[in-house]
Amino acid sequence: LGPCTGGVSREEYGTVVRQLRMFLRGQNEGLVEQLRGTMESHAAERRYEEASVARDQISAIMKISERQHAVDPQGSDEDAVAIAREGTNACGVVLRIREGRILSSEAFMMPVDATEDITMIYEEFFKLYYSSALDIPPGILTQLGLPDRELISRWLSGRTGVRVSVSVPVRGHRRKLVDLAEKNAASRLITLRGRKASAGKGLGEIKKALELSSTPLRIEAFDISNVQGTGAVGSMVTFVDGQPLRSGYRHFRIRGVEGQDDFAMIREVLRRRLEHLKDGKSRHPDLLLVDGGRGQVSAAVEAMRESGLSPIPVAGIAKKNEEIFLPGRKDPIVLPRRNPGLKLLQKARDEAHRFAVSYHRKIRSRGLSESDLDGIPGVGEYRKTLLLVRFGSVAGLRKAGLEEIAAVTGIGPETARKIHEYIHGK
CATH class of the missing domain: 1.10.150.20 (5' to 3' exonuclease, C-terminal subdomain)
Known part of the structure; x- marks a missing residue:
C-alpha cells in the first residue's frame, strides 16, 4: 500500500497511516468513531464494498478492545520491561500500556552466556529494543536499575522529542506491571524448554529412521512455488535444534529452467545453495530435506554430486501419504502419524512450502517489472x-x-x- 504504486491517493495513504498510529497507541475509541464515520459515508454513497471493509475493521478493533483490561485509572501511557533467564536462554518482554490498558505483550528470545550478569543482559536488551522502537511512551518501567539510566532517558527523550522517564517501581500497580512482564518472560522460557525437549525426541527419531551417523541438529528444507511453470521461486528454511532459525531463510528466483520442471528447479536451487557452502563461511547442514518423492530426491542428489562437496544426507517427504524417501532405497519409510520425528520433518517441509508460496505471492502482488x-x-x-x-x-x-x-x-x-x-x- 502506498501512493507511489498508484493504488491510493496521498490523502488516503495518510489517513491509513494516522489510523495505524492510533491503533498502535491504543486510541481505540477514537479510531472506532472515525471508522464509523467512514462506514456511514461510504454507505450513503452506495459504496457498499468499502463500507463493509470499515465495518469489519470496527468489529476487529472491538474484539481486541474486549481482551484488553484497564490497569491504570489515570490512563497513562507506559512500557513495562522485564527479562528472565534459564541457562543459555533469556527472554525479554515488553508490556505496552496505552491509555491505562494493556495493549500488547512482546517477547524476544535471546541466546546468552550462562555466566553473564543479568543486569548486563537486561541493559543490552533494553537498548536493542528501544533503538528501533517506533512507539516510545513517556514512561518506561524497568525491572532492574540501569547503570546509565539518566543517559538512557536523555537518549530516548531525544528520539521522541518529549521527556521520557525511566524508573524502577517498588510498589503499587506499576510494580505489578513489571512483575507481570517478568512472569510472562519466565513462562516463555518454560514453553521453550518443553519445545526443546520435544524437538530432541524428534531429532533422535529422525536419526534412527534415516539411519544417520549423527543427530541432524541443522536441517535445511527446500520447496518450489510456481504457476504453470512461470514466475518460479524456491525457498530454503533452516531448523536448528528442531526450531526455525529465521536468519537461515533464503529465497531463490529460478533462472535456468523453462516450463514446469520441478525436478530441474529443485536441482537449480540446491546447486546454488551448495555453491555458497564452498566458501567455508556457512555451517554445513546435517540433513537436506526436499518437498517431494523420488524425483525430487534424485534431483537433490544430482546437485550434490555436481557441487563436488562431501555428501550431505538427503531425504524427501511427500505430502500424499507422508512417506519419506531416501536415495538408493526402493521403498519409502513410513512412520507412525504421531512419531515426533515425522512431525518435525512435516513442520520443516510445511514451513518451506509456506515461505515459498508467500514469496511467490509477494513478487506478483508488488507489481511486475x-x-x-x-x-x-x-x-x-x-x-x-x-x-x-x-x-x-x-x-x-x-x-x-x-x-x-x-x-x-x-x-x-x-x-x-x-x-x-x-x-x-x-
Whole structure:
C-alpha cells in the first residue's frame, strides 16, 4: 500500500497511516468513531464494498478492545520491561500500556552466556529494543536499575522529542506491571524448554529412521512455488535444534529452467545453495530435506554430486501419504502419524512450502517489472517489446483484457492466454 504504486491517493495513504498510529497507541475509541464515520459515508454513497471493509475493521478493533483490561485509572501511557533467564536462554518482554490498558505483550528470545550478569543482559536488551522502537511512551518501567539510566532517558527523550522517564517501581500497580512482564518472560522460557525437549525426541527419531551417523541438529528444507511453470521461486528454511532459525531463510528466483520442471528447479536451487557452502563461511547442514518423492530426491542428489562437496544426507517427504524417501532405497519409510520425528520433518517441509508460496505471492502482488516478463514461456525480447510499445508499461498490460493482448501483432491467442494468466497469477 502506498501512493507511489498508484493504488491510493496521498490523502488516503495518510489517513491509513494516522489510523495505524492510533491503533498502535491504543486510541481505540477514537479510531472506532472515525471508522464509523467512514462506514456511514461510504454507505450513503452506495459504496457498499468499502463500507463493509470499515465495518469489519470496527468489529476487529472491538474484539481486541474486549481482551484488553484497564490497569491504570489515570490512563497513562507506559512500557513495562522485564527479562528472565534459564541457562543459555533469556527472554525479554515488553508490556505496552496505552491509555491505562494493556495493549500488547512482546517477547524476544535471546541466546546468552550462562555466566553473564543479568543486569548486563537486561541493559543490552533494553537498548536493542528501544533503538528501533517506533512507539516510545513517556514512561518506561524497568525491572532492574540501569547503570546509565539518566543517559538512557536523555537518549530516548531525544528520539521522541518529549521527556521520557525511566524508573524502577517498588510498589503499587506499576510494580505489578513489571512483575507481570517478568512472569510472562519466565513462562516463555518454560514453553521453550518443553519445545526443546520435544524437538530432541524428534531429532533422535529422525536419526534412527534415516539411519544417520549423527543427530541432524541443522536441517535445511527446500520447496518450489510456481504457476504453470512461470514466475518460479524456491525457498530454503533452516531448523536448528528442531526450531526455525529465521536468519537461515533464503529465497531463490529460478533462472535456468523453462516450463514446469520441478525436478530441474529443485536441482537449480540446491546447486546454488551448495555453491555458497564452498566458501567455508556457512555451517554445513546435517540433513537436506526436499518437498517431494523420488524425483525430487534424485534431483537433490544430482546437485550434490555436481557441487563436488562431501555428501550431505538427503531425504524427501511427500505430502500424499507422508512417506519419506531416501536415495538408493526402493521403498519409502513410513512412520507412525504421531512419531515426533515425522512431525518435525512435516513442520520443516510445511514451513518451506509456506515461505515459498508467500514469496511467490509477494513478487506478483508488488507489481511486475519489465524484466519479469522474461519468465513467461514464449515471450522473448521481440514480443516483450511489442507488448510494452502497445500498452506502455507492465501496469498497462495488467489492465488489458485477454482479447486485447491476443490482438497485438505477433502474440496470438495461446501466448496471450499464458501472458494473461502469468500477470494475474492464475
